[in-house]
Amino acid sequence: MIICSAQEISKMFGGHLIFEDLSFEIPERARIGLVGRNxxxxxxxxxxxxxxxxxxxxxxxxxxxxxxxxxxxxxxxKEGTKGIDVLRSxxxxxxxxxxxxxxxxxxxxxxxxxxxxxxxLEEYGKLQDQFTLSGGYEIESDIAKIVNGLAIGELVEKDFxxxxxxxxxxxxxxxxxxxxxxxxxxxxxxxxxxxxxxxWLEDFLKEYDGTxxxxxxxxYFLDHVITKVYDLEDGELTIYHTNYSGFVKEKEERLMIExxxxxxxxxxxxxxxxxxxxxxxxxxxxxxPNEALxxxxxxxxxALERMEKIKRPILDRKKMGLEFDETDxxxxxxxxxxxxxxxxxxxxxxxxxxxxVHFKDRTAIVGQNGTGKSTIIKMLLGEESADHGVVxxxxxxxxxxxxxxxxxxxxxxxxxxxxxxxxxxxxxDARHILAKFLFYGPNVFRKVGQLSGGEKMRLRLxxxxxxxxxxxxxxxxxxxxxxxxxxxxxxxxxxxxxxILAVxxxxYFLNKLFKKTYWIHRGELYFxxxxxxxxxxxxxxxxxxQPVVQVVKQAGPxxxxxxxxxxxxxxxxxxxKVEEEIFAIExxxxxxxxxxxxxxxxxxxxxxxxxxxxxxxxxxxxxx
Numbered sequence: 146m147i148i149c150s151a152q153e154i155s156k157m158f159g160g161h162l163i164f165e166d167l168s169f170e171i172p173e174r175a176r177i178g179l180v181g182r183n184x185x186x187x188x189x190x191x192x193x194x195x196x197x198x199x200x201x202x203x204x205x206x207x208x209x210x211x212x213x214x215x216x217x218x219x220x221x222x223k224e225g226t227k228g229i230d231v232l233r234s235x236x237x238x239x240x241x242x243x244x245x246x247x248x249x250x251x252x253x254x255x256x257x258x259x260x261x262x263x264x265x266l267e268e269y270g271k272l273q274d275q276f277t278l279s280g281g282y283e284i285e286s287d288i289a290k291i292v293n294g295l296a297i298g299e300l301v302e303k304d305f306x307x308x309x310x311x312x313x314x315x316x317x318x319x320x321x322x323x324x325x326x327x328x329x330x331x332x333x334x335x336x337x338x339x340x341x342x343x344x345w346l347e348d349f350l351k352e353y354d355g356t357x358x359x360x361x362x363x364x365y366f367l368d369h370v371i372t373k374v375y376d377l378e379d380g381e382l383t384i385y386h387t388n389y390s391g392f393v394k395e396k397e398e399r400l401m402i403e404x405x406x407x408x409x410x411x412x413x414x415x416x417x418x419x420x421x422x423x424x425x426x427x428x429x430x431x432x433x434p435n436e437a438l439x440x441x442x443x444x445x446x447x448a449l450e451r452m453e454k455i456k457r458p459i460l461d462r463k464k465m466g467l468e469f470d471e472t473d474x475x476x477x478x479x480x481x482x483x484x485x486x487x488x489x490x491x492x493x494x495x496x497x498x499x500x501x502v503h504f505k506d507r508t509a510i511v512g513q514n515g516t517g518k519s520t521i522i523k524m525l526l527g528e529e530s531a532d533h534g535v536v537x538x539x540x541x542x543x544x545x546x547x548x549x550x551x552x553x554x555x556x557x558x559x560x561x562x563x564x565x566x567x568x569x570x571x572x573x574d575a576r577h578i579l580a581k582f583l584f585y586g587p588n589v590f591r592k593v594g595q596l597s598g599g600e601k602m603r604l605r606l607x608x609x610x611x612x613x614x615x616x617x618x619x620x621x622x623x624x625x626x627x628x629x630x631x632x633x634x635x636x637x638x639x640x641x642x643x644x645i646l647a648v649x650x651x652x653y654f655l656n657k658l659f660k661k662t663y664w665i666h667r668g669e670l671y672f673x674x675x676x677x678x679x680x681x682x683x684x685x686x687x688x689x690x691q692p693v694v695q696v697v698k699q700a701g702p703x704x705x706x707x708x709x710x711x712x713x714x715x716x717x718x719x720x721x722k723v724e725e726e727i728f729a730i731e732x733x734x735x736x737x738x739x740x741x742x743x744x745x746x747x748x749x750x751x752x753x754x755x756x757x758x759x760x761x762x763x764x765x766x767x768x769x
Contacts, residue, residue: 146173148211148328148356149194154203156189163189164380166203171328173208176350177358178367178389181377183599183627187360190377191215191330194358207328214326219313228300228308231316232288235323239281242272254747262743266734273731282724291319294345295338296513311337327355335363336624339514340650340677362628364389364653403458410455417449475615476540477504479644480525485534487520494520497534498670500663502646509655510648511677512665518648522546522620525646545614547605549621556594560584560604563593567608582607598625606634615643623651652677723757 149171156163163186171177171194179187192198193205195215207213222231233240249269256262280287292298297315300308305316314337321329329350335343347369350357358375361367367374367389374385374392383399385392421442428438482500486493494517502508510518523529524536526546538544553563561575570578579589582603596604602625609617617638623631635657638645649655655662655677662673662680666688673680730750734743 146208147171148173148208150206151190151193151200152204152206154193154200154205156186156193156198156201158189162380164377167380167382168203169375169382169384171356171358173356174354175356175358176370176372177356177375178371178373178392179358179360179375179377180367180389180392180628182629183597185377186380187377188332191332191358191360192217194328195330211327212324213328213330214321214324215330216314216317216321216332219310219317222305224304224306226305228297228303228305228316229288231305232291232301232319232323233284235320236281236284239276239279239284242276242279243281243284246272246276250747250750253743269734277728282728287323291322294342294349295319296342299515322349325355329353329355329357331357331359331361333361334359335361335366335650337514338650340511340652341513343650343652362623362626362631363651364628364631365651400458403455407455407457410452414449414452417445421445421449474642475504475542475644478502478537478539479504479506479542479616480539480646481535481537482521482524482531483535483537485524485531485536487517487524487529487532493668495665495668495670500670500672502644504644505642506644506646506661507659508644508646508661508663509659509677510646510663510665511650511655511680516665518665519620522618522646522648525618542616543614544616544618545609545612546618547602547609547620547622549602549624553593557592559590560593560596561589564604564607568611570611578611579607599627599630602626603630610637617641617643617645617647619645619647619649621649621651622647623649623654723753727753727757 147170150169152168153166155165155167179190181187189198192215193200194207195213195217196205197215197217246269249265249272253262253265253269256265276282292301295315295318297312297319300312300316303312305313308316318331318334334346338346343363343366347366350359350370357370359367359370369388371388372386374387374389376383376385376392376396383396385395387395424438424442424445428435428442431438478501480500480502482498484497484499486496486498488494500510500521510521512518520529524531525538526544530536558566561572561579564579565572565575568575568578576589584600584603584607593601593604602622622634626634631651631654635654638658645658647655647659659676660674662675662677664671664673664680664684666684669688671680671684671687673683675683727750730746730753734746734750
């Protein structure tokens with residue numbers, strides 16, 4: 146079955162044709178990765194599929210009744226709306242039904258008129274069937290699953306409008322996942338998520354009942370989630386029935402076959418043109434001119450015109466030209482932390498930890514969001530100080546810093562001027578250098594404030610490549626870069642003669658370049674003499690997990706998350722039993738006509754609900 150299709154759609158943007166007469170289908174339950182260089186129109190396709198925008202020509206067909214989930218922009222919420230309210234809004238209709246059921250229960254418990262009671266029971270029965278079939282009794286566990294998985298426990302009680310853009314994005318991602326749309330469109334879903342949350346999302350999407358289409362530059366994420374690749378290039382869509390790694394290999398093989406076919410056809414065209422030329426020469430040399438030879442030449446010319454020409458495939462797309470300038474080497478110890486403690490208020494990030502980066506090391510710092518990775522970078526840069534211990538840069542260290550939040554003092558400054566403020570070169574040399582970073586012609590005169598996140602990152606890379614540095618400090622360097630640009634950056638970093646320290650959530654990037662890993666986990670800093678994947682395997686040996694499960698109390702619309710150290714199995718066993726008992730009582734209520742028996746059943750139901758609420762209270766006390 147096809148859940149969605151596009152038929153000969155065309156779209157212009159700012160006078161530029163993005164694609165024309167584009168057609169494709171999305172099968173139900175497919176796992177698709179929509180890939181392509183930045184600016185090819187991937188996000189535009191999502192906006193068309195979700196109905197946010199309409200095609201200039203062509204049609205989008207969606208299966209009748211199918212719901213589409215897509216976060217086009219952060220929605221507006223009234224003041225005082227908490228994160229939990231945003232998540233619970235996915236169940237707004239069900240919550241209203243739940244409140245009506247409570248209201249009916251109260252009325253039925255007090256009602257003495259049999260006719261009125263029957264009417265109430267009839268309404269109650271219909272609503273409860275709807276509530277049960279729609280998953281009303283799983284609302285709290287569904288929310289808890291998303292809160293745990295995306296690691297947004299700290300955001301549920303926070304005012305949504307006080308959250309950062311990244312925090313709001315995570316909450317809205319949680320909202321979309323809870324809505325369980327039939328067609329889930331995810332545009333860079335791993336941005337703002339730490340590694341643990343990304344890996345949880347991979348597992349969630351693999352088990353998801355609906356159809357998933359992802360735009361992502363996270364190569365590991367694509368490999369783990371998708372089974373098809375839709376490659377958007379030059380306004381055309383090519384489908385590959387494989388994951389991302391398989392796609393890269395198949396595309397390269399396809400391009401080589403197409404290039405060989407192109408070359409063969411060019412040889413044939415050349416021979417036909419030479420034959421046409423010779424036939425005409427022979428025809429004209431005859432006396433009188435040979436009309437039969439002229440006719441053969443014309444027929445061959447028509448055959449050449451009718452021939453379907455193979456377009457020359459582009460084997461080597463323009464990529465950033467990255468190469469670091471040579472510089473003096475630093476001392477043996479480049480950066481060190483000894484017995485360092487850092488806290489903000491009552492929250493201690495880490496205590497008495499050590500870290501050592503030596504000359505030519507490729508060292509990565511990983512860990513969940515909020516554990517202190519960026520704080521270590523800030524201490525290195527001198528922007529923060531340790532509460533206790535020693536933070537020290539080595540001798541002859543020439544530091545270059547690439548932040549994921551690159552800004553300039555004056556957004557109105559031209560790109561070329563911003564570059565020359567950091568690199569002392571002539572305007573001509575600056576334009577030549579910037580062209581290697583894909584800034585061509587008049588683009589170099591654009592204002593920095595108008596640049597996209599990826600363009601700002603390319604500008605900062607251009608500055609760093611041409612400065613006198615021997616210690617690169619990178620904070621999420623692959624954010625905003627498309628996959629081609631990431632690969633070029635990786636190649637340049639491999640050739641860098643100095644030392645690199647990086648904070649990153651890009652597992653492919655971490656495994657490819659970084660042979661030493663520091664992992665911040667539960668206030669400790671663990672060292673692993675290996676890449677991220679190795680560290681992930683070894684971490685449980687050094688820090689055995691103490692299962693922490695986050696649940697949401699079933700206490701009406703204002704339920705709030707609490708934590709417990711009990712396992713999910715223990716919680717589920719107790720709650721499942723009491724839920725079954727409550728459900729059995731409700732079934733009896735629907736078939737019972739004796740008023741006295743109904744009232745007794747209500748008393749028993751209230752007792753069971755109190756038991757259920759007590760379980761949630763016990764969970765709270767475990768955290769005290």
